[in-house]
Amino acid sequence: MTIAPLPTGLGVRTRLVDDPGHLIDLLPDENGLSWVRGSDGLVGWGEVARFSAVGPDRFAEADRWWRSFSGRVDVHDEVGVPGTGPVAFASFTFADSSPGSVLVVPRVLVGRRDGRAWVTEFADGDSATAMRSVTPVRPSGTLRYADGHLPADRYRHAVAEAVRRMRAGELDKVALAHDLLAVAEEPLDARFLLAGLARSYPTCWSYAVDGLVGATPELLIRRTAGTVSSRVLAGTIWPGPGGSDADMAERLLGSAKDxxxxxxxxxxxxxxxxPLCAELEVPGTPSVIALHNVSHLASDVYGKLPTDNPASLLRIAEAVHPTAAVGGTPRKAAVDLIAELEGMDRGRYAGPVGWVDGDGDGELGIALRCAQLDGRVARLIAGCGVVADSDPDVEVREAAAKMVAVRDALEG
Structure with missing residues (x-):
């Protein structure tokens, strides 16, 4: 566990502001934070506090730290909606053993929802709020691609072995992934990737937290005033020659495997x-959502938390992660098989990512369609749900189709 020292006399103020324009355009060239969908969302910069942890208790530890931190801050919130007052951007690793789970509290946050915009600013005593210096966005330039820890050919073998295990009755489903490296001639600008994803996928949540940049269509959990909701995605199809969105939707809904x-x-x-809800509504039939590069089966789940001691966003995330969409079923057997067959650290790919406020409300998506940026290198990861009827060659093509989102945005 790592906790950055906290300033004394810390205060935070949220106030309404005029329309700030495109939120992502406000970000500085380093360490920007984002959770944006269409014109709404949150962006932040500067850093007041940071928490990181590793292990199976990382969600509980993060929740305790956040409750303690937000409870000690002097809050002046003139807006009073979810995402105002103290807010932390969150990103958790997929696996318990992976380092890198983090909460970051920005010094300045700008938000917008339903036509209202606000700014939240931290101040330490009499010191002025940290200012940003926005420089022109740098395109990625020429990129070359290289194999990651698990190249496509080995990924094909991993899928084939998983299919063999499932046909032998060891488990029902596992979600396997592989990685690809994109290498630039100069350090990559996260804003270029983030803005490209936001333009191409406006119905997804475009996120940036601690070097992890992506656009996810899948909402793991939203908690707002005693209610919870989730968008589950599993089952994928991508465009073929001459295929329309209607044709793809019909094929996807008619696919027994998907x-x-x-x-x-x-x-x-x-x-x-x-077990965490007083009421829960689960649809009996999925719908289809069409994105720029693929279409998915989708189900929206809604619940109501009990009035007596409702669980916070981070504790709910602890209970539901990983879902079968990104892990498998049974959960433990699938997670163990992922570690065995992938043989790599996923990092924060397929982990919860988003934000949490001082009331324990917030939104966490699943970190999909993403890249971890490190100087000149972007590590892309994409995966597929594998069941007993899966074809390894088809799964390799599906993973490649999913990587198109980040590749196109990186290349501009």
Whole structure:
């Protein structure tokens, strides 16, 4: 566990402001934070405090730290909606053993929702709020690609072995991923990737936290005033020659393999969420959402938390992560098989990412369609849900189709 020292006499103020324009355009060239969908969302910069942890208790430890931190801050909130007052951007690793789970509290935050915009600023005693210096966004320039820890050919073998295990009855589903490296001639600008993803995928949540940049269509959990919701995605199809969105939707809804994969994902979320809820609504039939590069089966799940001691966002995330959509089922068998067959550290890919406020409300998506940026190198990861009927060659093509989102945005 790592905790940055806290300033004394810390105060935070949220106030309404005029429309700030495109939120992502406000970000500085280093260490920007983002959770934006369309014209709404949150962006931040500067750093007041940071918490990091590793291990199976990382969500609980982060929750305790956040409650302690937000409870000690002198808050002046003139807006009073979710995402105002003290806010931390969050990003957690997929696996318990991976380092890198983090909460970052920005010194300045700008938010917008439903036509209202606000700014939240931290001040330490009499010191002025940290100012940003916005420099022109740098395109990625020429990129070359290189194999990551698990190249596509080995990924194909991993999928084939997983299929063999499932046909032998060892488990029902596992979500396997592989990585690819994009190397630039100069350090990459996270804003270039983030803005490109936001333009191409306006219905996704475009996020940036501690070097992890992406746009996810999948909402793991939203907590607002005693209610929770989640968007489960599992089952994927991508455009073929001459295929329309309507044709793809019909094929996807008629695919027994994809419907089974989706059912596993919805059931796993409902089973872990139900004990935390007083009421839970689970749809019986999925819909289809069409994105720029792929279409998915989708189900929106809604719940109501008990009035007596409702769980916070981070504790709910602890219970539901990983769902079968990004892990598998049964959960432990799938997670163990992922570690065995992938043989790599996923980092924060497929982990919860988003934000939490001082009331324990917030939004956490699943970190998909993403890259971890480190200087000149971007590490892209994409994966697929694998069931007993999966074809390894098809799964390799699906992962490649999912990587198109980040590759196109990086290349501009």
């Amino acid at each position: 419907r089974q994969e989706h059912e596993f994902a919805v059931e796993s979320l409902a089973d872990t969420l139900r």
